[in-house]
Amino acid sequence: MSDIQDVTILLVEDDPGHTRLIEKNLRRANIKNEIAFATNGQEALDYLFCEGEYVNSKHTSHLLVMLDLNMPVLDGYQVLERMKKDERTKRIPVVILTTTDEPREVRRCYELGCNVYITKPVDYEQFSEAIRKLGLFLLVATMPNGDGG
Amino acid sequence: MAQSKPIAQGIDITECKQEEKASSRGKNFSEAVMNGATGLLFVIGDKGNTIQWNKNVEKVTGYSAKEISKMNILDFVASEDQKTAAEAMQEVLTKGQASLEIMILSKPGKKTPFYITGLRTKLENTTCVVCTGIDATERKQAEEKLLQSEERYRTILETMQDGYLEVDLAGNFTFVNAAEGVNLGYSKEELIGMNYRQYQDETTSKKMYQIYNGIYKTGEPAKVLDVQVIRKDGTKALNEISIALMRDSEGNPIGFRSVSRDVTERRQMEEALRESEERFRSVAQTAAEGIINIDSDGNVVFWNKAAEIIFGYSTDEMVGRSLALVMPERFREAHQQGMRRVASTGESRVVGTTVDVAGLAKDGHEFPAELSLATWKTVEGVFFTGIVCDITERKRAAELLQRYAAELERSNEEVKNFAYIVSHDLRVPLVNLKGYTSELRSALGVIGSNFDAALPHLNDEKRSEVAMALHEDVPEALEFITNSVSRMDSFINAVLILARLGRQDLKPEPIDMNALVQSTVETMSHQLQERGIEVIVGSLPHVVADRIAVEQIMGNILSNAVKYLDSSRPGRIEVTAQANGAETTFRIRDNGRGIAQEDMDKVFAPFRRAGKQDTPGEGMGLAYVQTLLRRHGGRIWCESELGKGTTFTFTISTRSEKGARDA
Numbered sequence: 001m002s003d004i005q006d007v008t009i010l011l012v013e014d015d016p017g018h019t020r021l022i023e024k025n026l027r028r029a030n031i032k033n034e035i036a037f038a039t040n041g042q043e044a045l046d047y048l049f050c051e052g053e054y055v056n057s058k059h060t061s062h063l064l065v066m067l068d069l070n071m072p073v074l075d076g077y078q079v080l081e082r083m084k085k086d087e088r089t090k091r092i093p094v095v096i097l098t099t100t101d102e103p104r105e106v107r108r109c110y111e112l113g114c115n116v117y118i119t120k121p122v123d124y125e126q127f128s129e130a131i132r133k134l135g136l137f138l139l140v141a142t143m144p145n146g147d148g149g
Numbered sequence: 150m151a152q153s154k155p156i157a158q159g160i161d162i163t164e165c166k167q168e169e170k171a172s173s174r175g176k177n178f179s180e181a182v183m184n185g186a187t188g189l190l191f192v193i194g195d196k197g198n199t200i201q202w203n204k205n206v207e208k209v210t211g212y213s214a215k216e217i218s219k220m221n222i223l224d225f226v227a228s229e230d231q232k233t234a235a236e237a238m239q240e241v242l243t244k245g246q247a248s249l250e251i252m253i254l255s256k257p258g259k260k261t262p263f264y265i266t267g268l269r270t271k272l273e274n275t276t277c278v279v280c281t282g283i284d285a286t287e288r289k290q291a292e293e294k295l296l297q298s299e300e301r302y303r304t305i306l307e308t309m310q311d312g313y314l315e316v317d318l319a320g321n322f323t324f325v326n327a328a329e330g331v332n333l334g335y336s337k338e339e340l341i342g343m344n345y346r347q348y349q350d351e352t353t354s355k356k357m358y359q360i361y362n363g364i365y366k367t368g369e370p371a372k373v374l375d376v377q378v379i380r381k382d383g384t385k386a387l388n389e390i391s392i393a394l395m396r397d398s399e400g401n402p403i404g405f406r407s408v409s410r411d412v413t414e415r416r417q418m419e420e421a422l423r424e425s426e427e428r429f430r431s432v433a434q435t436a437a438e439g440i441i442n443i444d445s446d447g448n449v450v451f452w453n454k455a456a457e458i459i460f461g462y463s464t465d466e467m468v469g470r471s472l473a474l475v476m477p478e479r480f481r482e483a484h485q486q487g488m489r490r491v492a493s494t495g496e497s498r499v500v501g502t503t504v505d506v507a508g509l510a511k512d513g514h515e516f517p518a519e520l521s522l523a524t525w526k527t528v529e530g531v532f533f534t535g536i537v538c539d540i541t542e543r544k545r546a547a548e549l550l551q552r553y554a555a556e557l558e559r560s561n562e563e564v565k566n567f568a569y570i571v572s573h574d575l576r577v578p579l580v581n582l583k584g585y586t587s588e589l590r591s592a593l594g595v596i597g598s599n600f601d602a603a604l605p606h607l608n609d610e611k612r613s614e615v616a617m618a619l620h621e622d623v624p625e626a627l628e629f630i631t632n633s634v635s636r637m638d639s640f641i642n643a644v645l646i647l648a649r650l651g652r653q654d655l656k657p658e659p660i661d662m663n664a665l666v667q668s669t670v671e672t673m674s675h676q677l678q679e680r681g682i683e684v685i686v687g688s689l690p691h692v693v694a695d696r697i698a699v700e701q702i703m704g705n706i707l708s709n710a711v712k713y714l715d716s717s718r719p720g721r722i723e724v725t726a727q728a729n730g731a732e733t734t735f736r737i738r739d740n741g742r743g744i745a746q747e748d749m750d751k752v753f754a755p756f757r758r759a760g761k762q763d764t765p766g767e768g769m770g771l772a773y774v775q776t777l778l779r780r781h782g783g784r785i786w787c788e789s790e791l792g793k794g795t796t797f798t799f800t801i802s803t804r805s806e807k808g809a810r811d812a
Contacts, residue, residue: 017581024588070573099576102569102649122579122638124587 007062007138008034012044012079013097014071018120022066022097025128029135034061041074045082048089062092064138067114069098069105077112084113093141095134189253189263189282192272195242197222200277209284211256222280227252227260241267241278250285262289310410312388315395317404320345320361332388332411334381348378364394365402375412386413439537443472445530447488459518459539461511472535477509491524491531500524500533508537516541568648575641582634586627593623640756643769647755650776655695662689662735665696666724669703673711682711682720689735690728692801698777699801705770706797710739713795731803732783738796744789752787774799 009026013019016039023035038044044065046052065083069076076096083089093115100106101119109117118134121127183190183203192201199217207214210225226234230251240247248266255261263282270279306313312329316322325340333340333348346354353376364371370393378388392407433440439456443449452467460467460475467474473481491497500522508518519538524531597619604612663686670677670684677684684707692699707722714720723738744752751757753775758768771785778785782802789795 015577015581017585018577021581021584021588070577099580100573102573120576120580122576122583122634124580124583127580127584128587 007064008036010036010038010044010047010063010065012038012041012065013068014039021127022131025131026135029132031135031138040071041076041079044079045074048083065092065094066097067094069096069100077108080109080112080114188284191222191280193222193278193280195276197238209253209255209261225253227254237267241269245269253282262286312409315404315406316345318402323404329409332386332409333378350377350379353377360392361405364392364405368394386411387416388412441472441535441537443533445492447472450532456537459537460508475509477507477515480507497524508539517544565648565651568644579634579638582630586630590627643755647769647772647776650773651780655698655780657693658696659691659693660696660699661691662726665699666703669700669707673708676711680720682714682722685723687725689726690733692733694781694801698781702774702777705774706737709770710737710741714739714741728803732800733803734798734800736796736798738794740794743791743793743795745791749789
């Protein structure tokens, strides 16, 4: 079991405004963890599997992925699917954070193995509240070992 | 007469017998004469007792001379002729002569008809009778044959359909059969004695006179076609008459016999046939479809103008040639097989149906064609009529239509997906707009709280300007942005709902509409009581539909009705329905404020609200309703009069499972 403090959050989000708002609100929720950023699905997978741009890096801490669904190159579903199929990444918790609240999309994500599905409310107060609560949730959650072994 | 000779001989014989000194030569002579005579020869006494006879008597009767010598002439007569024979005997004795035909009965019981002539005479002063008899068998048979033959001809004449008549040389009827009477409308009796001119007009009778004259002169029979005769009732008929010269036994012309046939009907039929053929030809020639007749060998017998145009072959080129010529090579074998099958079994897979085939034009181009085939039998065999249409254009149009339909479906799908995707993607910037507006507001708060510290550095004008910007302009701008974003968000949500309604799966189930409408009304009961609104629900049928959808439909229409009531009169809303076969029609009528004619087209449009607005809403309710109904294979429309009320009518397909495809 690892302490939440040691967990690096990978925020996969193509919209820089959203990225910034999420980051701001996480920080306000007292989340001090390291946050890594990916602007599309491919980048996220490269990061996770230490490929491409990240070929020489090595994850020193455990990971938690916050994943948007509608993204260029590889979308959130594809990232989620690849992660859950791969022995190295299948235990990494995934929080879907997206504007979509379509029931069948939600169902699909849970079927693919996401851990939490959060819809980004357009109303900012609700948005902030949702992120804050997610932060609080993360503070109390117990994470599995993310190193695949 | 043949009989007179033996009688004379008989007399000679008796005279010879009277000679006491008759020489044996004379006796021998008389015996020779008697026995040489053909037929029977008897000499009998006035009581009928036999005196003398020739050998033929013994031969015919089978009695011996000894037996005959003891017999009476009547003993040779069959029982049925006994009376006649006795009377004839009396007649001979009283009048001197008699003749009769009787059956001679032989000893073994064989009957033979004989023509007997008796002649009274004196023999040695005793009255006696000389009888001669001639075998009448052959004559009797001949007579009978003649009788039969006559009977036959009479029967034929009377039963035949053709008229038979005989006229004398002057043209007067001497004999007519029944059919002729029927043909002319006169009775047989009326016709006898009439002249042929009496039932013909002048032209015809002149012509007939010439013909009769010709026959008279040449003796050759003639056949005259289409002789117009006038029946007793004045109607005209056409006869076909065969005329022959009639002669007496000396060969002199005595008149004419003719057989006539009423061909009026046949001529009419021929005419009708000709007309119908004419009509067929004119129709066939003007038809836009190719009309082709082929015989059972597959050879063309008729080829109309359109066929000429379609295939490029002229009638002259095609008639007599195989139809295979206008078929692409690959179909010819199947065609020949089909023809053979029809010829042998009389069955065809294509006769009576319309099939798609391929045609081969003279210039070698192949084209899709539609062929309807019929078959007909005549004495000359089986024929086929094919009606051929070049469907190149139609096929092209159908393909085009199909492509359009597919494109439409695709673009329909795209629109739906578009609405869905756009509404999601539009949310992304909205989150930012909202988020950063809010961040700005917080930042403004920070600036505002530190504003006082900066005041001394500004002059009065600047100070009020900054205060104005800080406390009024910026917050106002932020407020407008926030409100606009909120509105945009709710629009997007509405579009999203609409897109979702068009995509979500429907679960058709039987719904008790009475219960559903009651519970919908109950959810509004507070409002209804408060405003004194009366809702009347008629007897509603069951429908098979998606329950949630129907709840939304009813809820939207009813809440609209309540929303737009006229406050100046007590509200009244009526829900009725009628099931009629394939669909059920629901009607929701209110006495509300009504919709102006110019607003009617906005009623079902998204984001449109008609009339004066005093109630909140996005104007999406009826757009949802329409989408849901379309998905149920239903329709909705509305009738309204401003100031009087509105009626919404919608249908739901009774077999909703089938109708529940994407609208």
